[in-house]
Amino acid sequence: MAAINENLEQRTLKFATACKILTKQLNGSISNVEDCRQLVRTSNALAENYCEAFVQGEKKEVLLRLKIAHKMAKESDYWLRVLEPFNQDHAPEIEALIIASEEIKYNISEVINTLQ
Incomplete structure (x- = not known):
């Protein structure tokens, strides 16, 4: 599971960077x-959490995050x-x-279900 978590951690960081x-x-x-500001906020919060x-x-704190x-x-x-x-290009x-x-x-969701 540690390898899956590391891989997903890297993917969330790459996702946040790609959004920026x-x-x-x-x-x-x-x-x-305004929409971009919200996208940057949520994608960064995703990776951070x-x-x-x-x-x-x-375990309770892990599940909350x-x-x-x-x-x-x-x-x-x-x-x-x-x-x-609005950005078809x-x-x-x-x-x-x-x-x-x-x-x-x-x-x-899979990680959450595994931990519950």
Whole structure:
């Protein structure tokens, strides 16, 4: 399980980084700026909470952090879907990030179910 956790930790960090890179490429319209701000916040919180989950020793705290990370993955997915229709020139990158967020959500759910 430790190898799975390390792999998922790396994937969450790469996801957060990819979201930041994407937001730098999008146009600076008011709606894009606000939506990008939310995407960066949620993707960073996803990676942070997943990484912090296994630093804590108590099972209750680990599960809490994992559930927060799962929620942040859902929110990141939402913000990507909000951005996609207004940024069609970046649709392939956004779609790839949506797929990544769905995979991360699934993997975090599997870890939560294993620990419960």
